[in-house]
Amino acid sequence: MTVLTAEAIRVGPDLDAWLKAGGGEGLSQALDDPAAIIPTIEAAGLRGLGGAGFPTHRKWSAVAAQPRLAGEGKWVICNGNEDEPGTFKDRFLLSRTPHQVIEGALIGALAVGATNVALYVNPREAASVEATRAAVAAWTGHDLLSRLSEALGEPLRIGVFEGSGLYVGGEETAAVASVMGRFPFPSLKPPFPAEAGVNGAPTLLNNVETFAHVPHILRHGPEWYRGLGRGGAAGTKLFSLSGDVLRPGLHELPMGTSLRELVFGCGGGMLADRGFKAVFTGGPSNTLLTDAYLDVALDFDSLRDRGSRLGTGAMIVVGEGTSILRKTAEYVAFFAANSCGQCPPCKVGTHQVSRILGRIEAGAGRPGDLEALENLTQLLPGSGRCGLVDGAATVLASSIKTFRGEYERALRHG
Template sequence: MFEPVLLRNIDVPDGHRLPTYEAGGGYRALAKVLREHTPDEVVDLVKQSNLRGRGGAGFPTGMKWGFVPKLADKPKYLCCNADEGEPGTFKDRIIMERDPHQLIEGLAVSAYAIGAKTAYVYIRGEYVTAIRRLEQAIAEAHEKGYLGTGVLGSDFNFAVHIHCGAGAYICGEETAMLESLEGKRAQPRLKPPFPAAAGLYASPTVINNVETLACVPHIVMRGAHWFRGIGPDKSPGPKLYCLSGQVRKPGLYELPMGIPLRQLVEDHAGGPLPGRRIKAVIPGGVSAPVIPEHGLDVAMDFDSLAAAGSMLGSAGVIVVDDSTCMVKITTRIIEFFHHESCGKCTPCREGLNWAVKVLRRIEAGEGAPGDLEQLEMLCKGIFGNTFCALGDGAAMGLRAALKHFRDEFVTHIEERKCPFH
């Protein structure tokens, strides 16, 4: 039985309040690093743990921290990406609502490691409860000396600010998020320079996801060896999986990284609804290419899913059963990406526009011979030709649907109707 780490306070009464967090060992990691470790030692510890970013890209966190120049003539910043706009994903919201001090301690330890005195939590404005709980937690932490001037009697000064977004999916992309923080229109920046060298206000900046930062205090207290002992060595640690869709027990599950997708869906989430069979699963939010039922024995980690032609992404696992039309699902997903595209890149802006028109025509029973080839051509024009991964995610998802469920698209075109509805 896996013992929860990140979700240990989720069902505890008043788990979002400081006394409850302290009673479970909260802020001991912050006290430990301030008392016993230099910033470089904390960076090395996170490198040894092989913690990889939980926001989608899976980049090694310690390596990202190491890119920040030690000597800089500008202040360093830490930014928490709490926008969580990926459909099917709700893990960060639960942490912020139920255990916000876990995030705040992770921010403080991480800021100490990289030499930052200021952190910004960029959170989507729809997360009203999470925003209120974070504001309350920041006030409690200030009052007890975990934030502010001279944290816990040390010479470390640290402040956390909350910045509310307006629900734009593109702000999940780190450089678009920085543009929004600076009061500009949220559009991805050309890289290089990377944020570690020139990020917020052209200063050295580290950007981490909520779940990533929540792992840091546990690594400090339990050690890198403990963290690497959970799951595969190349993608270790506890992981939060968001289960939704046509499954008996949807919800948020904390399990080891690398658990087989089939075990996650059938055993933990209870399998498909009565009388139904699983048709496919989207393993990492709608940016992740769909996996058909026969491929569900893949391990839920970065490398295994990449080898299987998909990705872990945000671990937003969406289950699709045999009553559902894949043409309809694919159309809705591409409509979402088209709507959320910032419009900066011509391949993304125009390519997704045409893809939506073709998909809507097919779904309406008005498809024509050559439509599928046109969709494949559009994917080729979008993929790898954009500033950020939004266009790539859309193209990969569309390609996977056409590859694994081409017969459904062909049926829509030949029979001029949807066989499911």
């Protein structure tokens, strides 16, 4: 299944090759009937693929309903900040096939009436920055871009914005602040970016992968897109597979593919014939699933029904012999180091959790440590302006619930 990735291999950052391969047809159809864009996205069942899985058409409709801000218009931000451990899909799309991402963002701009498009890229991903800048330059002056400006009633401006390189910079209000040249502090909502984003203008934010699907939906139709998924799921999904598997890498599969097929089919099974122990689903900010869930369908609703989340589609596999306690300590340390410090419960809480986990993992745990960790999983969620502290609390709570014995053994025996 290669809706997004086949063209990357064949055409790369070459705009002419992209257009010859059918690129541009989605934008051209959108220009012929702009009013049909959002209903088409709704009929396709496209959801945000940066983690939350929010219905794309609802976000687009909210921005489309807002008037343009005088002197500023509206904005579209294509969020490519990707910085979570185990997630590497967006950098592939931006570095290998940026034109489908750009075309999707241009269709989004037309749908909501935006005259500014920001391709927001993690500066540490040099290949992504370079390829995206070259791709934007290739679009400059193209007839499709001229037609888009004419449809919008004023020139469309598109540019590449390098983020701060910080994990919190991927949160939507932090991304808005970064595009405005400010430090990426997440801010309280409301107002949401759809109401007041860049310089106070209505702003549409979607993930790189979300925009990459849009040209294909417009080109082939919503029924085709829905038919790519399995069960009740629509379309395809990029899965970043890593950890204790023989063939880690990026895999595009039908939405609704089972975890077993991803790990043992695409991933080739476990390293060194080790048993499957667990997987961090959707990256390290989500819950753990054990082998009892190997046949779960990897889609938003199926994982939610099992108390988990699809997230970004990162799947970090853990084999027998690898310590869940150690992996959890590593990931919580990441969150603690990446707290922006704006919200005291987040900054202090994540560091406290990290210190306790480090102490237990080092064999110096204290009698009340496990109870303290469990209390923190209750106190911390919802205490920050973004999801960082919630992610740390989620993975901690899941690891204790699922592998409590590891914590108890470490506290007893070191």
